[in-house]
Amino acid sequence: MSILKRMSVRMRVYGFLVLITMLATGGYFLNRRFNSSQANANPSPEKAKPGDENIVPVELMTATQGQISSFLTATANLRALREVDVASQTEGIVQRVLVEEGHYVKEGQVLCQLDDTQLRIRLQSAQQRLAQAKLQWEKSRIRQDKAAVQIKNTQDELARYQKLYEQKLVSEREVAQLKYRLDELQHDERVSSSEERELTHRVEELEAEIEQVTLEISRTQVKAPFSGYVIQRMVELGRTMRNLEPLFKLGDFSPLYADVHLSEGEARQVRPGQPATINLGIDESVQTSGRVARISPVVDQSTGTVKITVELSRTGGAFKPGAFVRVGIQTDTRANTVLIPKRAVVEEDGEKFVYVASGDTAKRTKVTLGYETDGKVEVRQGLSVGQQVVVAGQGALKEGSKIKVVQTRNQSDVNVRAAL
16 A cells, blocks of 8 residues: 555656656747847847957047136135215204115215204294394494594594684683593493494304304205215114214225235235236136235234235126125236146146047156146146147046047137136
8 A cells, every 4th residue: 555655656746847847848948939039129239349348438638829827816705995884963853764775876965864943943043133133233333433433523623622722712611521522432432342342243153053053954964975885774764863873884886895815925926906807706607807906014913814905897796795706816927838628637646647649549648737727727848739638538548548539629729817
């Protein structure tokens, strides 16, 4: 019985193995047929030629002749020529506000008006009192003139009577009466003269008062001390302003300045009038020109730097007070020099070199560089105008590597600036 069982088990195992073999054989032939159809639809690519795997694709650019300048660079924030607080010069309630922030105003233009009602009442009253005082002064002057004539006539008559008295033609009493009359006239003249002096003083006081009130009225009109822009408005309609309280902040933006700080050694290369370029910090494609306006005569002891003031030739647009800028002060210019893209230069072990295309071969060439800027660099030694240098793909190159040029471009002769 056990023998029969063992035979039955063996038969089942053999049958299972035969089935697996048949399935595997069928799958193999099906796979070959499928691969054959795929091969017919997509033929295999052509095999690479021997040696092609060592050819490096590169991009070339031609060394050109041009002009390049050296620049000392620093950063700064632009500032206005001047910024001042325009303050009230008298007390009063704000009656009108005539300008807003950002408005351009001219020198002498009224910015706001304070209430001047009470001052004008004072002015009118003082003018009326002055008119009365002048009238009284005129009357006193007339009395003075009349008294002077009477005194002169009486003096002449007294002199004549004294001669007649000596001749016994008039009495002593008549002479005494004339003397008494003369004394009265002279007394009245002294009184009138005193009144005239008082009236003159009164007129002067009233004229001074009118002048003061007129000045205070003029101060109720807050005017721009110079032409510029309203930076800030600090006044509100109806507010009571105190004397010397700031009302506006005014700025003169013509021109703008950038104060940069250079080391003592760098500052020795700078002279007033040297040209400069100013690039906007947030967008360095926005550029304007300028010049060195002033050089501080002292070295800042805390920083060891010298302040250089650069004046911008153009204002407005993006160039505003407070804007962050990069300033380059031109210190030297070289013309007819060899220029290549900075990205062509490879540095290794402290040496700088480029790969020069010679036919289909890259030649490693050591170079001595000069000024550099804006993606370009000056080659002082090692390269000539017209030679083609590798600007892309040099990472896979070595001396004598085979190259395949995928793109060649020429640089235009342009004036560029350089940063030391």
